[in-house]
């Protein structure tokens with residue numbers, strides 16, 4: 001399980017930036033804010049009865065029909081609140097370039113702050 005150690009001497013703004021960097025640079029898991037732990041933790045995708053994780057495009061729907069919460073954004077940290085804040089799951093499309101210069105379209109599922117307030121933006125792995 002991944003988490004970051006919080007230096008109590010860091011200013012809230014610095015810690016916020018540090019966590020955003022950690023979230024966006026993490027390539028092996030989705031990190032999110034844990035209100036109960038008070039730091040970033042790995043967000044685990046729900047597992048279906050067949051042993052496979054729920055597909056990213058079904059996470060939002062799954063959260064309405066099962067006991068599952070999408071990743072928590074950083075708004076509770078900024079507000080000093082212990083109340084979970086639901087992130088929004090969406091598809092981000094971008095253009096990329098091959099080594100030979102060809103341009104192609106690609107995309108990723110992401111979890112982002114539903115209020116576009118705290119900057120939370122994590123790739124769904």
Ligand SMILES: [Zn+2]
Pocket residue numbers: 073074075076085113114115116117118119120
């Ligand atoms: Zn937020």
